[in-house]
Amino acid sequence: MSSNQHFVIVGGELAGAKLAEALRANDFDGQVTLLAAEDDLPYERPPLSKQHLAGDQQLPDFTVDSPAWYRDHHIDLRLGTTVEAFDPAARTVSLPDGSTLSYDKLALATGSRPRTLDVPGAEAGNVYTLRTIGDSDRLLEVLRSKHRLVIIGAGWIGLEVAAQARARQLEVTVLEAAELPLVSVLGPQMGTVFAELHRGNGVDLRTGVVVDMILTEDGVATGVQLDDGQVVPADAVLVAVGAQPNIEIAEAAGLATGTGVLVDESLRTSDPDVVAVGDIAEELHPLLDKRVRVEHWANALNQPAVAALTMLGKPATYDRLPYFFTDQFNLGMEYTGYVGRDDDVRVVVRGDVAKPEFVAFWLxxxxxxxxxxxxxxxxxxxxxxxxxxxxxxxxxERLADPNTEL
Incomplete structure (x- = not known):
């Protein structure tokens, strides 16, 4: 493509950095501008609730590329730059200082943000969420210095932080509105596995409960009150009730949206000059034959290679199956495939669940x-x-038999 073309990437998370890499790897010699809302170089997020909280990795260990890489590959990286809006008709991006940036092709990699709780006390100083390296740094200090942590939400982030907190001998209480952790993702049978894992490692996991308020004293959270009046004392509270995709600028620009930004199998949005990747991309998946939006590391890592080809006018299809992983206590897990929460499926297990050492299949x-x-x-x-x-x-029956080759 012509070297006078300008491609703009909105979002400096893993997906944005990988998209910049992919454009240069495909010999695009035009101008590339990467607009990153955070002040840090783009980095991977899984370590924030895993290795970083364990004290095993620091930010440079999971930073995607060095400053020298952006310089050597002529990427105009602008840190601390939150895009206010973009105009598809004029093909311009509005910047915080009031100026605009023209583009030929635009990529949206705006990621997501933690959902919040609309209850009294949620704004207290020691009530935390986890999304950025700053959040993880603050939580690490909590794990090093506090004794009682209450986690609201038993999803992946909540459970991973609970495991790290127990490794440091904190008293941990996890409060979950559903009857089991992860039940909307894994179903009741596998949700029970994670419930037993955490209870067996000293986590006070309370399911089917509703948080009424976070109790505070002088602006500091001292506990969480449930709707039945029970109070769970706390030195710190983590709110881990899911993520909200950052699709507001796409909606304001008139792009087609659902739970995310709607894209086809090539990751192109309803505007042919705009692609979307990562947490926000709600793709019409060619293998699954349905729209899926997956808030996991693998999409942010792998989708940019396809999006780059699409921006360059080359045929490309994103057909990788959804994939995610977790590490909690003595349990390491990988999940491949996709099951919607309303899908009619049953679980077949091969191996020893109690050990735990098994493979579960959804049929x-x-x-x-x-x-x-x-x-x-x-x-x-x-x-x-x-x-x-x-x-x-x-x-x-053969699938459940460990002696039968997969």
Whole structure:
């Protein structure tokens, strides 16, 4: 493409950095501007609730690229720059100082932000969320200096932080509105596995509860009150009730949106000059034959390669299956595939759940594998992918038999 073209990337998270990499890897010699809201170089987020909280990694260990890389590849990286809006008709981006930036192609990689609680006391000084390195630094200080942590929400972030807090001998209470942790993602059978894991490691996991307010004294949280009047004392509170995709500028610009920004299999939005990647991309997935939006690291890592080709006018399709992983206590897990919360599926397990060392499969009515989760069993992800993508029915009894090759 012509060297006088200007591609602008809005969002300096992993997806934005990888998109800049992919453009240069595909020999785009035009101008690339990467607008990053945070003041830090783009970095990966999984360590924020894992290795960084454990004290095993610092920010440079999971920063995507060095300052020299951006300089050497002529990327105009602007840190601390939050985009206010963009105009698809004029093909301009509005910057915080009131100026505008013209573009030929635009990529939205705006990520998401933590959901908040609309209850009294939620603004207290020692009530935390986890999304940025600054958030993780503050939580690390809590784990080093406090004794009682209350976590509201038993999703991935809440449970991972709970595991790190227990490793430092904090008293941890997790409050979850649903009857089991992760039940909307994994269903009741596997949700029970995680409930037993945490209770077995000393977490006071309370499910089916509703938070009424966060009690404060002189602007500092001292506990969490439930709607039945029970009070859970706290030195610090983490709110981990999910993420909200940052799609407001896309909506204001008139792009088609749903739970995220609607994109086709090439990650192109309803505007042919705009692509979207990462947390915000709600893709019409060619293998799953439905729209999916996945807030996980693998999408931010892998979608940019396809989006770059689309921006360059080359054919490309994003057909990777959703993938995510977690590490909690003695449980390491990878999940491959996709099951919607309303899908009619059943779980078939091969291995020992109590150990835990097993693989769980989600099968539809026709005994086709929709997803698989390997727990402390490694080097099977490719086999799981093959089972999901084949679309062929399987024999559930053979699938459950560890002596039968996947």
């Amino acid at each position: 539809d009515r026709d005994n086709r594998v929709r997803a698989g989760m390997n727990v402390n069993v490694w080097d099977v992800t490719d086999r799981i992918k093959e089972l999901v993508t084949s679309g062929e029915p399987v024999d559930p």
